Amino acid sequence: MDVLRKELNHIYSSQHLENEILDIDEIDRCKKMADSMVSVTNACCVITDAAHDYCYLFGGELVSLLGIADEPCVYKEICSSDEDVIYTRLHPEDLVEKRMLEYEYFKFVDTLSSEEKLRYKATCRIRVKDNEGNYRILDNSTQILKPSPLGKIWLILCCYDLSPYQMDDNGINARIKNNHSGEIIRFSFADRKGSILTEREKEILMLIKDGKPSKLIADALGISIHTVNRHRQNILERLSVGNSVEAIMAATSMGIL
Structure with a gap:
C-alpha cells in the first residue's frame, strides 16, 4: 500500500532528464557527501537519482537498530527511485502523510529556479519499525541535492535520524522550510487523508x-x-x-x- 506513488513517479518522469547531458561525476560527489554525513551522525541517508531510477543508501548504527542491515556504515545500491527498505517499515498512517508531503514538496520546488530549489527542505516526524517490531520515531528530511543542468529535479537527499522526541503524536508534523529566508510552510493532511x-x-x-x-x-x-x-x-x-x-x-x- 503506497498511496500517491504514481503521482510522484509522474513528477519524476515529467523532468525529462533523458534529454539532458548529466555529469555522472556529480553522483559520486553526492555519494561521498552522504557517506560523510552518516559517518558523523550514525544516522541514515539515501541519495535518489531521479534520472536513472536508482537509490544509494548509507547507514550508520541506525540501520542496525531498524533491522535494515546487520552492520552499520552499510552502503547499498537499490534499483529503484524509492527507499522501499525503509518505507515498508513505516507506520501505514505515516506513510500516507509522508507521501502527501513529498508530493507537495516536489510539486512546489519543480516550479523554482536551480538556486531556489536548493533552499527548500521538507521535514517530518515518522514512526518506523525497529528490528524487534517496535515503532521508533525518526526525524526525516528531503531536499534537492543537485538539480540537472536545466534546473530540473535530479539528485535528492533523504535523511533519517532517531528523534529525541519519542512521543506518539497525531500526524507527522509536516513542513516545508526555507533555510535562507526562515519561511516555514505547515501542512495538515488529516482531511485529505480522509478523502x-x-x-x-x-x-x-x-x-x-x-x-x-x-x-x-x-x-x-x-x-x-x-x-x-x-x-x-x-x-x-x-x-x-x-x-x-x-x-x-x-x-x-x-x-x-
Whole structure:
C-alpha cells in the first residue's frame, strides 16, 4: 500500500532528464557527501537519482537498530527511485502523510529556479519499525541535492535520524522550510487523508469487510453490479493494493474505515 506513488513517479518522469547531458561525476560527489554525513551522525541517508531510477543508501548504527542491515556504515545500491527498505517499515498512517508531503514538496520546488530549489527542505516526524517490531520515531528530511543542468529535479537527499522526541503524536508534523529566508510552510493532511476514498467507496469497502459479495452490495445500495465492480477497482487503485483483503487492511490501518 503506497498511496500517491504514481503521482510522484509522474513528477519524476515529467523532468525529462533523458534529454539532458548529466555529469555522472556529480553522483559520486553526492555519494561521498552522504557517506560523510552518516559517518558523523550514525544516522541514515539515501541519495535518489531521479534520472536513472536508482537509490544509494548509507547507514550508520541506525540501520542496525531498524533491522535494515546487520552492520552499520552499510552502503547499498537499490534499483529503484524509492527507499522501499525503509518505507515498508513505516507506520501505514505515516506513510500516507509522508507521501502527501513529498508530493507537495516536489510539486512546489519543480516550479523554482536551480538556486531556489536548493533552499527548500521538507521535514517530518515518522514512526518506523525497529528490528524487534517496535515503532521508533525518526526525524526525516528531503531536499534537492543537485538539480540537472536545466534546473530540473535530479539528485535528492533523504535523511533519517532517531528523534529525541519519542512521543506518539497525531500526524507527522509536516513542513516545508526555507533555510535562507526562515519561511516555514505547515501542512495538515488529516482531511485529505480522509478523502482518499469517496464516501461511496468507503461504504462499499465496509460491506466488503462484512463479507458481502458484489451482488448483495449492488442490491443493498440500489446500483448495478458493474458499478460496484468499478468502485472496487477504484478502491484498489486509490490505495495501491492488489486485492480486497489488502484494501481493508490498508484502509483500517490508515484510519479511513
